[in-house]
Amino acid sequence: MKPPPLAQETLRRVLRMARFDGLGLVIVAGLAAPVSLMFGDLMGFMFSVLVVAGGLMELSGRTLLVRGDINGLRRLERSQLLVLTVIVVYCARQLFSFDLETTMGQLTPYSTTLGEFGVDLAPLLPLIRAYLPIGMYTLYGLVAFVTLLYQGGMVLYYRRRAAAVTEALKARLTPLIPPPVVPPQTGPRPEPEDLLT
Numbered sequence: 001m002k003p004p005p006l007a008q009e010t011l012r013r014v015l016r017m018a019r020f021d022g023l024g025l026v027i028v029a030g031l032a033a034p035v036s037l038m039f040g041d042l043m044g045f046m047f048s049v050l051v052v053a054g055g056l057m058e059l060s061g062r063t064l065l066v067r068g069d070i071n072g073l074r075r076l077e078r079s080q081l082l083v084l085t086v087i088v089v090y091c092a093r094q095l096f097s098f099d100l101e102t103t104m105g106q107l108t109p110y111s112t113t114l115g116e117f118g119v120d121l122a123p124l125l126p127l128i129r130a131y132l133p134i135g136m137y138t139l140y141g142l143v144a145f146v147t148l149l150y151q152g153g154m155v156l157y158y159r160r161r162a163a164a165v166t167e168a169l170k171a172r173l174t175p176l177i178p179p180p181v182v183p184p185q186t187g188p189r190p191e192p193e194d195l196l197t
Contacts, residue, residue: 007171008168010161010168011165011169013161014076015062017157026052026056029049029052030052033052043093047086050086051083054080057079058079061079084155088148092140094140095140
């Protein structure tokens with residue numbers, strides 16, 4: 001059986017994971033924000049900005065840990081809870097606000113544009129009408145489920161390593177050179193009153 005990793009190694013792994021996950025969130029959500037704006041999706045833009053904030057919070061928690069501050073671990077957990085909440089709320093909003101007729105109406109400009117190039121969407125519209133709701137519910141349901149698994153797992157990952165990270169940080173703060181040994185005093189010990197000036 002493999003022995004558990006040393007506290008310092010656990011700290012290194014937590015720092016690597018926080019950097020990887022935090023940068024990933026910032027990059028992906030940072031790219032999604034302008035795309036949402038291009039399509040006029042202000043809510044999508046706001047949710048993307050909140051996920052970027054969660055990624056930045058995770059990176060700042062990592063920075064606190066590098067500086068020896070154990071509060072960084074709580075910030076790592078909170079960042080994951082923020083991202084989880086934002087994505088699940090966004091998926092729920094998309095599912096509950098989905099309107100088939102509005103979505104089908106939005107296809108009309110594309111149908112006209114494609115018609116100019118000789119592509120007729122008319123035969124596809126019944127299929128789109130039939131399968132679009134299933135696709136929407138599957139997509140957003142899957143995103144919410146994966147987010148619960150991943151971000152929830154990250155919270156547990158950080159929480160289960162709290163003791164080892166705390167131990168590693170305390171070991172870093174402990175001086176490597178022991179304090180000097182003071183030789184015992186010879187002769188009579190002074191009374192407390194004699195020490196007063």
